[in-house]
Amino acid sequence: MKPFRKGEGGPLAQGRLETRIGDKKPLYTDGEAAAEASRCIYCVDAPCIEACPTGIDIPTFIRKIATDNVRGAARTILADNLLGYSCGRSCPVEVLCAGACVYNHWGRPAIEIGRLQRYATETALSRDPALLAKTRKPPTGKRIALVGAGPASLACAGHLALDGHEAVIFEKKSIPGGLNTLGIAPYKLQADDAMAEIQFVLGLGDIELKTGMSVVAGEPSGEGEISADSLLRDYDAVFVGLGLGPDRTLGVPGEEGPGVYGATWLIEQIKTNPEFSLEGVRRPVVVGGGNTAIDIARELAKLGLGEVTMVYRGAAEAMSGYAHEMEGARLDGVRLLERRQPVAIERDGAELRGISVAPVVDGTADAARGETLGCDLVALAIGQARLTDLAKAFDGVDLDERGRVLVDDATCRTGHPRVYAGGDCVNGGKEVVNAAQHGKLAARDITAVLAASS
Amino acid sequence: MADLSVDFCGVRSPNPFWLASAPPTNTGDQVRRAFDAGWGGAVWKTLGNPIVNVSSRFGGVDYGGGRLMGLNNIELITDRPIEENLREMREVKKNYPDNVLVASLMVETYEEWKEIIRRAEDTGCDALELNFGCPHGMCERGMGSAVGSEPKVLREITGWVMEHATTPVIVKLTPNIGDITEPAEAAMAAGAPAVSLINTIKSIIGVDLDTMVPTPQVGGASTNGGYCGPAVKPIALHLLGQVARMPNVVPISGIGGVSNWRDAAEFMALGATTVQVCTAVMHYGFRIVEDMIEGLSDFLDDQGYGSAQELVGRAVPQYKDWGDLDLNHHAVASIDPDKCIGCQLCYVACLDGSHQCIHIPGMSDEEKRARGHVAFPAHVPDRPVTAAGGTPGARVPYVHEEECVGCNLCELVCPVDGCITMVEKRRGPQVDTWADWAGRGEDLRPGSLDATRKARGK
Ligand SMILES: Cc1cc2nc3c(=O)[nH]c(=O)nc-3n(C[C@H](O)[C@H](O)[C@H](O)COP(=O)(O)OP(=O)(O)OC[C@H]3O[C@@H](n4cnc5c(N)ncnc54)[C@H](O)[C@@H]3O)c2cc1C
Ligand SMILES: Cc1cc2nc3c(=O)[nH]c(=O)nc-3n(C[C@H](O)[C@H](O)[C@H](O)COP(=O)(O)O)c2cc1C
Ligand code: SF4
Ligand code: SF4
Ligand code: SF4
Numbered sequence: 001m002k003p004f005r006k007g008e009g010g011p012l013a014q015g016r017l018e019t020r021i022g023d024k025k026p027l028y029t030d031g032e033a034a035a036e037a038s039r040c041i042y043c044v045d046a047p048c049i050e051a052c053p054t055g056i057d058i059p060t061f062i063r064k065i066a067t068d069n070v071r072g073a074a075r076t077i078l079a080d081n082l083l084g085y086s087c088g089r090s091c092p093v094e095v096l097c098a099g100a101c102v103y104n105h106w107g108r109p110a111i112e113i114g115r116l117q118r119y120a121t122e123t124a125l126s127r128d129p130a131l132l133a134k135t136r137k138p139p140t141g142k143r144i145a146l147v148g149a150g151p152a153s154l155a156c157a158g159h160l161a162l163d164g165h166e167a168v169i170f171e172k173k174s175i176p177g178g179l180n181t182l183g184i185a186p187y188k189l190q191a192d193d194a195m196a197e198i199q200f201v202l203g204l205g206d207i208e209l210k211t212g213m214s215v216v217a218g219e220p221s222g223e224g225e226i227s228a229d230s231l232l233r234d235y236d237a238v239f240v241g242l243g244l245g246p247d248r249t250l251g252v253p254g255e256e257g258p259g260v261y262g263a264t265w266l267i268e269q270i271k272t273n274p275e276f277s278l279e280g281v282r283r284p285v286v287v288g289g290g291n292t293a294i295d296i297a298r299e300l301a302k303l304g305l306g307e308v309t310m311v312y313r314g315a316a317e318a319m320s321g322y323a324h325e326m327e328g329a330r331l332d333g334v335r336l337l338e339r340r341q342p343v344a345i346e347r348d349g350a351e352l353r354g355i356s357v358a359p360v361v362d363g364t365a366d367a368a369r370g371e372t373l374g375c376d377l378v379a380l381a382i383g384q385a386r387l388t389d390l391a392k393a394f395d396g397v398d399l400d401e402r403g404r405v406l407v408d409d410a411t412c413r414t415g416h417p418r419v420y421a422g423g424d425c426v427n428g429g430k431e432v433v434n435a436a437q438h439g440k441l442a443a444r445d446i447t448a449v450l451a452a453s454s
Numbered sequence: 455m456a457d458l459s460v461d462f463c464g465v466r467s468p469n470p471f472w473l474a475s476a477p478p479t480n481t482g483d484q485v486r487r488a489f490d491a492g493w494g495g496a497v498w499k500t501l502g503n504p505i506v507n508v509s510s511r512f513g514g515v516d517y518g519g520g521r522l523m524g525l526n527n528i529e530l531i532t533d534r535p536i537e538e539n540l541r542e543m544r545e546v547k548k549n550y551p552d553n554v555l556v557a558s559l560m561v562e563t564y565e566e567w568k569e570i571i572r573r574a575e576d577t578g579c580d581a582l583e584l585n586f587g588c589p590h591g592m593c594e595r596g597m598g599s600a601v602g603s604e605p606k607v608l609r610e611i612t613g614w615v616m617e618h619a620t621t622p623v624i625v626k627l628t629p630n631i632g633d634i635t636e637p638a639e640a641a642m643a644a645g646a647p648a649v650s651l652i653n654t655i656k657s658i659i660g661v662d663l664d665t666m667v668p669t670p671q672v673g674g675a676s677t678n679g680g681y682c683g684p685a686v687k688p689i690a691l692h693l694l695g696q697v698a699r700m701p702n703v704v705p706i707s708g709i710g711g712v713s714n715w716r717d718a719a720e721f722m723a724l725g726a727t728t729v730q731v732c733t734a735v736m737h738y739g740f741r742i743v744e745d746m747i748e749g750l751s752d753f754l755d756d757q758g759y760g761s762a763q764e765l766v767g768r769a770v771p772q773y774k775d776w777g778d779l780d781l782n783h784h785a786v787a788s789i790d791p792d793k794c795i796g797c798q799l800c801y802v803a804c805l806d807g808s809h810q811c812i813h814i815p816g817m818s819d820e821e822k823r824a825r826g827h828v829a830f831p832a833h834v835p836d837r838p839v840t841a842a843g844g845t846p847g848a849r850v851p852y853v854h855e856e857e858c859v860g861c862n863l864c865e866l867v868c869p870v871d872g873c874i875t876m877v878e879k880r881r882g883p884q885v886d887t888w889a890d891w892a893g894r895g896e897d898l899r900p901g902s903l904d905a906t907r908k909a910r911g912k
Contacts, residue, residue: 026842031871038520042738060744067714069749 011175012195015274018186021302025089025112025188028119037065040111043102048113051100054081054437058097062116071131074124077117078132082158082204083151083436085125085197086180088117089189091433092291094324125200136205137164142450145170145235147215147390150178151432152241152423154201155439161205163447168235169207170226172214175272178243179424180432182268185295187302191271217393228393232418237446238394240405240414240421241439244429245385250287254345259352263288263296263381270299281377282306285355287342288381289319294329296379301332308334309373313341313360337373341365346372384429394419404428411445412438420446456754457761458747459494462727463622463647463705465580467554469494470722470762471746474709474730475558475583475626478740480532482542486549491740492747495554497650497730498543500531500585501570502560502597507533510670513659515685524685525733526659528670528677530591531560536573543577556624560585560597564614571618581621584612584646586637587628587653589680599653602628605640612644624707627651627697629686634693635700642704650707650730651697652690654680683733687711691724695773698725714742715749722762723769777889785876786858787812787865789850793873796839796848800864800874811857812864815849829857841870855879 028036040062048058057076064073077084093099093114101110124131142165146153149171157167175181181194202209216225231238247262249255263286269276284305286297289312301308310329312319316338319326326336340357343365347353355378358370386403396415398406405421407414412422422438424430458469472495473479473488485496507529515524532539547555557574559582561567574582586608588598601607608625615623625641627634629652641649658678661668668676690710697706708726712718713734721729734742750762759765789800804812810827815836822830837850853864865874 029871031869044739060741063738063742064745064749067745067749068716069714069745069752071752072745072748075748 012192012272013274016191016272017270017276017278017303018190018299021186021299023187025115025118027122028115030123033065033116033119033123034068036112037062037116039103040066041102047100047102048097048111052081052097053431053433054084054087054440056080056084056097056117058113061120062111062113065116065120070120071124071128073120074131077121080440081433081436082132082155082201082440083180083197083432084117085121085200086151086184086189086194087433087436088114088119088121089193090180090184091431092322092325095322096431096433129200129203132162133204136162139166139206140164140450140454142166142236142454143168143234144237144239144446145231146239146241147231148172148178148241148243148423149176149198149209149211150241150243150423150435151180152178152243152425152435152439153239154180154198155436156239156241156420156422156443157207157439158201158204159440159443160446161207163443164205165236165447165450166206167208169209170213170215170231171209171211172224174211176209176211178241179264182271183264183292184432185267185299186271187298215390217390228390232394232416236450237418237420239439239442239446240391240394240397240419240425241423241435242387242390242421242425244424245387247380248383248385250342250380250382252342252344254347257345257347257350257352259376260345260378260380263292263379264384266379267292267296267299270303278303278305278377283375284308284377284379285373285375286310286379286381287355288312288383289314289321290381290383291321291325293379293381294321294325294334296381297334298325298329298332300377300379301329301334305377308332309375310334310336311340311342311355311357311373312336312338313365315339343367343370345378352376352378386425388425391421391425397421402428407438410441412442413445456751456759457763458751458754459761460727460763460766462554462707463581463624465554465622467494467728468552469747470718470726470728470750471743472496472554472556472707472728472730473735474732475500475556475585476732476736477529478732478735480534482546485542485546485555488735488740488743489546489550489553492743493553493740495556495580495728497556497558497583498539498579500558500560500588501536501539501574502531502592503562503566504535505530505533505591508672510672513669513679515659515683522683522733522737524657524659524681525683525736526657526670526679526681527654528590528672528679531585531588540573540577543574543579547578547580554581555579556581556583558583558585558626560588560592562595562597567611567614568618571615575619575621579621581624581648582615582619583624583626583650584615585626585653586611587626587651589628589630589654589656590678599628599630599656602626602637602653603631605636608637609640609644612641612646616645622647624648624650626653626709627693628653629689629693629710630656634696638697638700638703642700642702646704648705648707649697650709652686652693652710654682655686655689657681682710683737684711684713687713687717691720694721694726695724695770698767698770699773715746715753718746719750719753719765720769722765723767724773725767725770727763727766775889777892778887780885780887781891782880782882782884782886784879784881785860785862786855786879787853787860787862788875788877789853790873790875791837791840791850793841793870794839794850795841795843795870795873796845796850797869798848798851799867799869801851803863803867808861808863809857809859811854811859813852813854815852829854831856 042059046059061073061076097113098110103110146169160167177194284300339360344356354372354374356372358365391397391405420442423435475497480499511529513526514522517523557579586602592598593600625646705727707728708721709730712729718729831854834852839848868874
């Protein structure tokens with residue numbers, strides 16, 4: 001197995017739209033990495049560590065790059081974050097580790113922690129894919145089922161495998177990786193790179209990945225389903241890493257029909273479906289003000305689809321998307337229309353013609369002053385539904401008022417003593433790195449509990 | 455996984471990484487924390503008669519925005535009561551029986567040596583190191599480098615120590631001497647089973663131009679001190695190599711600028727069985743040893759060495775005198791046009807600092823002559839710079855191979871990894887050295903072989 005090589009992505013076909021988009025931060029050469037690593041001053045009790053949700057020992061791994069101990073650097077990273085490779089490429093470092101780097105206070109550019117992290121993991125794992133597998137503990141005979149093959153479950157399964165357990169992952173889709181494979185902006189990480197990392201995780205130990213298998217609350221209705229009850233019965237513990245559900249819709253007239261897509265659905269097509277085409281699209285409109293909205297807007301702009309307009313209901317300052325990402329979007333040529341709310345989709349017969357937007361004053365849309373923006377594509381990025389009802393199929397598991405699975409912060413254990421949960425279904429939608437941390441915390445507790453009980 | 459433990463003249467060390475006798479080994483608490491972090495051994499801060507230290511004590515040289523490329527100090531031996539040191543040494547050794555504890559000693563008279571050896575060995579320490587290297591303060595009192603630079607005196611005092619010591623004795627050598635093999639020879643002749651080198655190099659770190667006082671300042675004055683840290687590594691490696699190729703050499707503990715696993719591996723390859731570290735720990739703390747252990751262990755595994763001990767001295771046979779180098783070996787610079795960013799640093803380095811054989815495309819012979827070229831290639835291919843990050847419109851320089859002397863200066867100044875490489879172009883199939891020439895009576899003199907022949911003929 002040679003992970004981290006282009007074109008070895010398994011079920012991914014060639015010709016995907018995302019491959020037309022270039023890498024924003026390419027892999028450092030050895031010299032570039034050494035030069036950047038040498039800038040890090042090797043702080044003690046470093047603030048960057050504190051700001052990393054997985055608590056990677058950043059100064060240590062960076063120093064190891066500087067001393068030409070790249071494998072050691074990768075070990076340091078992966079010990080705390082098995083998905084350190086994709087995190088290095090996709091983490092919003094500006095608001096995480098690099099945002100806390102002491103250099104910011106000096107008015108000097110922060111250390112490129114994400115890029116160094118990518119360099120260390122990619123370089124070391126390409127040379128020695130079995131870097132961590134060698135450290136695996138002897139088999140324990142314990143079996144853990146994981147629901148969903150997103151970052152949360154993958155991280156959890158990897159740590160469990162290293163602890164000597166058997167992990168079985170049930171994924172309803174044909175392509176594993178969750179949003180890490182299907183959702184991350186292509187200029188950060190492409191699907192085949194995410195798949196290569198999955199190969200690395202699966203190689204850590206006794207991990208079985210069952211794709212095309214949905215876990216269901218009641219009785220399974222066919223081949224591709226398995227019941228939550230049976231997992232509890234047949235496994236020593238269960239980890240639930242469901243993620244979020246499908247894109248939400250606006251509920252305005254004309255929304256049903258061609259040309260109007262949910263943003264995550266559209267991104268998934270761009271990233272994985274070689275048949276999918278955006279031929280002829282010239283005036284796309286994106287609805288929303290979060291990171292998914294910014295991502296799809298930038299992707300459409302980078303694909304060269306004419307002028308991309310973002311429509312957001314609040315003021316620019318109130319957007320939940322990161323300011324640094326919005327700045328990047330502007331540079332890509334994205335136009336932001338703030339304080340506007342879509343009130344209808346306009347069509348010529350079935351054909352999409354435009355979107356009618358009304359100004360928002362004091363929080364309410366003034367439909368009387370609506371105007372129509374001509375467009376040939378609408379991407380809706382106004383949030384994702386919850387899938388967490390499934391979690392309730394496990395006795396004792398509870399949800400909060402916003403539909404998030406309730407867990408103990410330190411262990412990710414739910415109200416059921418053998419059921420754990422993590423990732424977007426617990427935090428309502430954050431980053432890959434948060435999912436990886438949940439997976440790790442759960443695996444640690446599972447190992448501790450199973451060791452104590454045997 | 456390779457075995458990192460080494461045998462150093464009968465003393466087993468869990469790994470080759472020791473702390474040098476210096477501030478990091480001032481107290482029992484520090485040494486304990488160092489052992490917990492993974493250091494295999496520690497040479498305690500030198501014990502001797504009571505002294506008083508000055509303040510400030512250190513000066514540093516920064517390079518390219520990086521701090522402490524070199525460190526200078528005017529500190530003396532321990533300034534803590536000897537009883538306290540001995541008590542803490544005893545406690546540390548009791549709690550860390552597997553780590554190596556070395557007592558560093560420096561006193562003056564025969565009786566003092568006899569007494570301090572007894573007291574030091576009484577702590578249970580594994581070996582003694584004789585500090586014949588301190589280049590400031592102590593030497594003015596006839597100790598430290600005053601001993602180390604006088605082979606006769608060194609031999610005599612080492613002899614005294616050998617009379618009384620029951621643990622292995624390591625003689626720590628000073629680099630402040632013309633020929634390091636002389637004190638090394640003297641130490642071995644006196645029966646010392648090991649040597650260590652180098653101690654610090656005499657230095658003045660700089661001058662404060664506002665106050666006209668050299669640094670570090672003590673009141674309105676300063677003094678010369680001892681230089682160490684990454685800057686001294688090449689000097690230390692040379693002196694180590696000199697000692698390592700002496701016949702019947704004893705085990706060596708290598709010191710001077712070791713900061714990471716790679717430095718350590720290089721010292722070991724050039725003959726050191728253990729390495730000692732001071733400045734890198736003063737800069738970054740005991741924590742650096744984790745990378746040293748991991749890096750060395752991976753390196754040994756990669757290269758197929760079963761143990762760290764197997765690495766010791768591997769490069770020594772390849773360290774030769776100039777006269778034994780192959781004059782038929784020739785290499786010329788080659789520029790990778792796909793990597794070049796067009797900065798032209800190689801061009802100016804060769805033009806002003808070497809042999810004027812790198813050309814920029816598109817210049818007429820007149821322009822080239824005006825710039826300083828003396829030989830002109832028949833054709834200079836015009837290749838535009840195409841590498842990512844390259845300067846638009848810039849041209850890839852061209853190496854005139856026939857004129858290239860193979861000095862590799864351009865390779866050293868090129869900022870791009872692997873862009874300039876040296877390609878071997880042998881001058882002849884057989885090895886031919888200057889020593890061979892001399893053997894044939896054809897050794898070179900200034901003014902060419904003909905001139906030599908004529909001179910001989912007279
Ligand atoms: C457009 C977009 C861009 C993003 N960009 C970034 C970014 O740049 N950086 C970053 O760090 N994060 C980014 N994120 C967020 C990140 O992708 C998520 O936080 C992360 O993937 C969450 O991991 P997870 O394992 O909790 O869930 P998911 O990644 O959603 O994975 C859940 C998996 O569970 C499967 N599943 C669901 N129900 C079942 C069932 N009943 N049975 C079996 N399988 C099931 C799903 O098919 C899916 O594969 C982005 C998200 C989106 C939507
Ligand atoms: C502040 C300071 C104090 C030192 N004190 C001693 C000492 O007491 N005894 C001794 O043998 N060497 C002493 N040394 C020399 C070190 O042990 C070591 O030989 C030297 O620093 C080179 O190693 P380095 O480049 O790793 O620092 C001292 C060095 C420094 C910087
Ligand atoms: S805060 Fe910045 S400089 Fe300090 S250790 Fe972290 S990355 Fe390095
Ligand atoms: S390093 Fe510590 S002891 Fe030395 S001057 Fe600074 S504060 Fe004082
Ligand atoms: S120094 Fe290197 S990069 Fe610069 S011009 Fe010469 S070959 Fe090109």
